[in-house]
Amino acid sequence: QVQLVESGGGLVQAEGSLKLSCAAFGRLFNNxxxxxxxxxxxxxxxxxxxxxxxxxxxxxAESVKGRFTISRDNAKNSVYLQMKSLKPEDTAVYYxxxxxxxxxxxxxxxxDYWGQGTQVTVSS
Numbered sequence: 001q002v003q004l005v006e007s008g009g010g011l012v013q014a015e016g017s018l019k020l021s022c023a024a025f026g027r028l029f030n031n032x033x034x035x036x037x038x039x040x041x042x043x044x045x046x047x048x049x050x051x052x053x054x055x056x057x058x059x060x061a062e063s064v065k066g067r068f069t070i071s072r073d074n075a076k077n078s079v080y081l082q083m084k085s086l087k088p089e090d091t092a093v094y095y096x097x098x099x100x101x102x103x104x105x106x107x108x109x110x111x112d113y114w115g116q117g118t119q120v121t122v123s124s
Contacts, residue, residue, distance in 0.1 A: 002026035002113040004096050009118030012086055016122070020081040022096030022115060030054075030074040033099035035111055036081045038092035038120075045095070049081060050104030059104040064090075086122045093117040 003025040012018050031053050039045040049070035050059040058070050072079040079096055097111035
């Protein structure tokens with residue numbers, strides 16, 4: 001049984017920062033590739049960032065490179081998304097997800113467990 005629970009979303013002004021957290025419940029978290037995705041109203045869910053099981057390898061969407069940082073703490077079964085220099089176009093529901101694979105990928109279909117999402121709203 002795998003459960004993912006996101007937290008940390010909220011309302012922030014443009015150029016502000018937020019840190020999202022995802023608590024994972026299930027065995028062998030330190031073997032999982034994890035990802036963050038987002039979905040804005042009327043748009044498809046899109047990849048934001050991914051991280052390898054040990055945390056050494058990360059991957060980012062071009063739109064967030066240099067502004068967002070994904071990290072994990074395997075001792076706490078948690079993955080994080082630090083977001084800086086937020087823009088109104090970053091407004092979306094953010095989801096964490098577990099990959100089916102042992103390397104980071106971008107398609108949503110490559111991820112088999114999802115959290116319920118946390119809303120991030122960036123005002124201009």
